[in-house]
Each structure stands twice: as C-alpha cells, then as structure tokens.
Amino acid sequence: MARTKSRFVCQECGYVASSWLGRCPECGGWNTLVEEAEVTAKASKSYLPANNEKLRPRTIASVAQTKVERLATGIREFDRVLGGGVVQGSLVLLGGTPGIGKSTILLDAGLRFGQQGIKVLYVSGEESEEQTAMRAVRLGGAQANDNLLILTATDLDAILAQANALKPQLLIIDSIQTMYNPELQTAAGSVGQVRECTAKLLQFAKSTGIAVLLIGHVTKDGTIAGPRLLEHMVDVVLQFEGDRSYSFRVLRALKNRFGSTSESGIFSMEAGGLQEVANPAGLFLEDRDGEAAGSVIGACMEGNRPIMAEIQALVAKTPYGMPRRTAVGFDYNRVNMLLAILEKRFGLDFGIYDAYVNVVGGMKVNEPAADLAVAAALVSSYRNRPLPKGILVFGEVGLTGEVRRVSAPERRIMDGINLGFSKFIVPDSKLQLPSVKAQIVRVKTLEQAIAAMFG
Numbered sequence: 296m297a298r299t300k301s302r303f304v305c306q307e308c309g310y311v312a313s314s315w316l317g318r319c320p321e322c323g324g325w326n327t328l329v330e331e332a333e334v335t336a337k338a339s340k341s342y343l344p345a346n347n348e349k350l351r352p353r354t355i356a357s358v359a360q361t362k363v364e365r366l367a368t369g370i371r372e373f374d375r376v377l378g379g380g381v382v383q384g385s386l387v388l389l390g391g392t393p394g395i396g397k398s399t400i401l402l403d404a405g406l407r408f409g410q411q412g413i414k415v416l417y418v419s420g421e422e423s424e425e426q427t428a429m430r431a432v433r434l435g436g437a438q439a440n441d442n443l444l445i446l447t448a449t450d451l452d453a454i455l456a457q458a459n460a461l462k463p464q465l466l467i468i469d470s471i472q473t474m475y476n477p478e479l480q481t482a483a484g485s486v487g488q489v490r491e492c493t494a495k496l497l498q499f500a501k502s503t504g505i506a507v508l509l510i511g512h513v514t515k516d517g518t519i520a521g522p523r524l525l526e527h528m529v530d531v532v533l534q535f536e537g538d539r540s541y542s543f544r545v546l547r548a549l550k551n552r553f554g555s556t557s558e559s560g561i562f563s564m565e566a567g568g569l570q571e572v573a574n575p576a577g578l579f580l581e582d583r584d585g586e587a588a589g590s591v592i593g594a595c596m597e598g599n600r601p602i603m604a605e606i607q608a609l610v611a612k613t614p615y616g617m618p619r620r621t622a623v624g625f626d627y628n629r630v631n632m633l634l635a636i637l638e639k640r641f642g643l644d645f646g647i648y649d650a651y652v653n654v655v656g657g658m659k660v661n662e663p664a665a666d667l668a669v670a671a672a673l674v675s676s677y678r679n680r681p682l683p684k685g686i687l688v689f690g691e692v693g694l695t696g697e698v699r700r701v702s703a704p705e706r707r708i709m710d711g712i713n714l715g716f717s718k719f720i721v722p723d724s725k726l727q728l729p730s731v732k733a734q735i736v737r738v739k740t741l742e743q744a745i746a747a748m749f750g
C-alpha cells in the first residue's frame with residue numbers, strides 16, 4: 296500500500312482531500328486543489344522554555360556588525376543587478392522566456408566563480424552533462440576549471456544529498472520546473488511541486504549558508520510559472536528580457552532584499568555567449584544614417600542609465616474606413632492618447648490616417664518620458680518633414696498638451712552630448728549642468744516643443 300505523504304488543499308476554501316480532484320466538493324471551484332507535503336502536527340505547549348540558545352533575541356547593534364558576504368562573478372553588469380554579488384545563503388530566482396539565455400548566463404557566472412576558486416554545483420534537469428559542457432566550451436571557460444561541477448538530475452532529495460556532501464558555495468538549479476520532490480504524487484512543474492521544491496531549497500540555503508540560484512520559466516503573460524508565492528519566498532527575483540530576434544538583453548531585479556531594484560544589466564548575445572555592454576547609451580544608434588521623416592531620437596532611462604532610442608512613426612492615408620493604430624515597443628494606449636492630444640492641439644486629422652509607432656532594435660520603452668519623442672515622430676511623419684540632425688528630445692506629455700518633467704534630465708543630456716547631439720528639447724526645469732556647448736531648449740508645452748524642433 297502506498298504511503299500518503301501528501302494531501303491536496305483547495306486554494307480557495309482550504310478543503311483537504313487525499314487525492315486530486317478536478318472540482319472542489321466544498322466550494323465548487325474548478326482546478327483549485329494543489330498538492331502539499333503533509334505536515335505532522337506536534338503537540339502544542341503553551342510556552343517553550345526561554346533557555347533555547349538558538350532562539351535568543353539580540354540587540355540590533357550587535358546584528359548590524361555582522362557583514363554580508365557577497366560572491367561576485369566579475370561580470371560587472373550581472374553583479375551590479377544583484378547589488379554587488381550573490382549574498383551567501385540567499386535564494387535567487389532568475390526568470391525569462393525560453394531561449395533568452397538563462398542557462399547561458401548562469402553557466403557563464405558559474406565558470407567565472409570557478410575561475411576565482413569558488414566551488415559551484417550546476418544542476419541541470421533539462422540538458423545532459425555533455426550539452427552543458429558543450430555550452431561551457433563555447434563560453435570559453437571549461438578548461439582547467441576544477442571548481443565547477445555539473446550534474447544532470449531532477450530528484451531534489453538526491454540533488455540536495457550531493458550538495459550536502461560536496462559543500463559548494465553556490466548551487467545552481469536549471470530549472471525549478473524540472474525538479475521534483477518524490478514525496479508528492481503530482482508531476483514536476485505542477486504548482487505543488489514547484490512550491491515544495493522551492494521551500495526545500497530555501498530551507499537548504501538558510502541552513503547551510505550555500506547560495507542557491509534558481510532558473511524559472513515564465514508563462515506567456517511574462518510571469519514566472521508557478522505560484523506567485525514563489526516570488527515571496529525567494530530573496531531576489533531577477534528577470535532576463537529581450538527580443539529573441541535581436542541580440543540585446545536586459546537583466547533586471549524585480550525584487551532584491553540585498554540591493555536596489557533600479558539597477559539593470561545590459562548584455563548582447565554573441566556566439567561566445569553573453570557580452571556585457573558597458574556603455575549602452577548609443578547602442579541603438581549604430582545603424583542610423585541621416586534624417587528621415589518620422590524618426591526621432593528620445594533619451595530613455597534603462598535602470599539608472601540613459602539609452603537613446605530611435606522612435607519611428609508612420610502616418611499614412613487609411614485605405615479602409617477604420618484607421619489602424621499599432622505600437623511596437625511602446626504602450627499602445629499612450630499612442631492613442633498622444634494622437635488625441637495632437638488632433639486637439641494642432642488640428643491634425645488622424646481620423647483618415649493609419650498610425651504606426653515602432654521603437655527600433657527590439658527595445659521596449661515603458662517610460663512616459665518618451666511621449667515627446669513619439670509625438671514628434673508622429674508630427675514629423677504627418678507633415679512629411681524630417682527633424683534636423685542632432686536633436687535629442689525627452690519629456691512627458693500631459694492631456695492638456697503640457698510637457699512635464701521627468702527624472703534625471705541632466706544625465707540624459709550629458710550622455711546625449713557625449714554621443715554628439717547638439718540640440719536638446721527638454722521639459723522646463725532647473726538644470727544643474729556644467730557649461731556645455733549644446734543648445735538646450737526648455738519647453739512648457741507641446742506647441743513650443745514642436746516649434747523648436749522644426750524651427
């Protein structure tokens with residue numbers, strides 16, 4: 296007879312069943328039962344004795360003295376997102392769509408750790424040891440690296456037994472969705488499995504001081520597959536983003552208990568693995584030649600650093616009754632809003648025109664600071680007049696047509712000057728800039744901005 300070590304609990308009403316049911320008999324919810332490992336209840340005492348050494352409160356001053364140990368890879372863009380490196384005993388979750396480069400970046404990190412004498416165990420539940428080794432050879436760090444150990448396995452108990460015996464400083468799990476806890480009946484990747492496996496790894500990390508890096512798959516809507524709870528359990532949630540048809544990748548911290556979430560790391564995917572882009576400001580301007588109607592360069596922020604984005608708009612007579620609007624790399628609703636503002640303020644009749652907005656190079660801009668560039672691109676295409684060369688714009692556009700302040704204007708301007716821009720159309724605010732040769736036009740309204748651009 297099979298021993299029951301797990302139970303199924305309804306996530307809606309808490310009903311407990313011994314086997315999986317499609318519908319909860321209590322609340323009638325479909326697909327709400329999730330498997331959990333059984334917890335054996337201990338007889339509760341009213342008070343525990345206070346002489347328990349492990350559970351003694353300490354003064355905050357004595358705790359504040361203990362230093363956080365971080366393991367740094369030496370990949371600057373990677374370490375920065377983590378706040379300076381992986382904290383010992385922490386649990387880090389890295390999410391991203393398939394093929395984006397999660398295995399590549401963590402294997403690369405593992406190789407760099409190994410080269411510094413930090414022992415790493417890389418466990419893959421998806422690829423054979425040969426496949427992992429092939430990737431390591433491609434990344435160019437496999438030779439004479441005795442500190443990186445690889446293992447193909449999916450049984451979490453067996454993996455933790457190996458990790459316990461080996462005592463690495465870092466354990467990498469590729470991916471959490473392929474791990475399974477044999478105590479549960481459901482298959483790897485189910486909500487229950489993912490949750491139990493993460494809980495076990497969390498306990499392992501905290502009790503041994505070994506840092507654990509988890510790879511997590513994301514679902515179609517971009518969230519990490521599995522329960523939301525997962526993001527609460529781990530110390531750090533990283534997201535690896537990018538468009539697979541381009542080489543540009545961004546690593547972002549969505550949550551970090553040991554550092555800021557405003558940092559981001561920028562990489563480009565090359566044959567030899569991911570290369571860091573230390574100076575990303577001009578990354579998307581490389582293939583640009585000359586001016587064209589409908590193209591405007593906007594200064595956007597990626598984390599704490601400016602990146603110049605080329606925003607293109609195409610406004611063309613609609614062949615059908617219904618005009619089309621499309622936005623790639625920019626918020627669709629904001630495009631509609633800007634079109635409405637332009638109609639109202641400038642009398643442009645977009646009702647008979649299709650309008651397409653595209654951010655070049657697969658970049659995604661989700662900052663209102665790009666509004667002014669999008670609006671300018673639409674006007675430029677509508678009038679079929681290119682902007683003169685060397686103009687950089689940024690600013691949020693409000694519904695009444697006012698141009699609103701955005702963060703870090705000085706940094707956007709200084710990076711623009713370094714890239715050779717000579718005229719800046721920016722929101723009206725006090726700027727603390729060193730004396731620069733560039734022409735800086737501070738505007739209060741969209742009318743002023745458009746006038747300043749087209750002269």
Ligand SMILES: Nc1ncnc2c1ncn2[C@@H]1O[C@H](COP(=O)(O)OP(=O)(O)O)[C@@H](O)[C@H]1O
Binds near residue numbers: 393398399400566
């Ligand atoms: N032999 C190769 N040469 C160059 N690039 C490769 C090679 N193999 C894989 N890649 C690149 O690496 C990417 C896969 O990265 P990977 O780390 O496996 O992604 P993930 O783990 O996020 O699914 C592929 O999209 C491809 O661009």
Ligand SMILES: [Mg+2]
Binds near residue numbers: 398399421
């Ligand atoms: Mg992978």
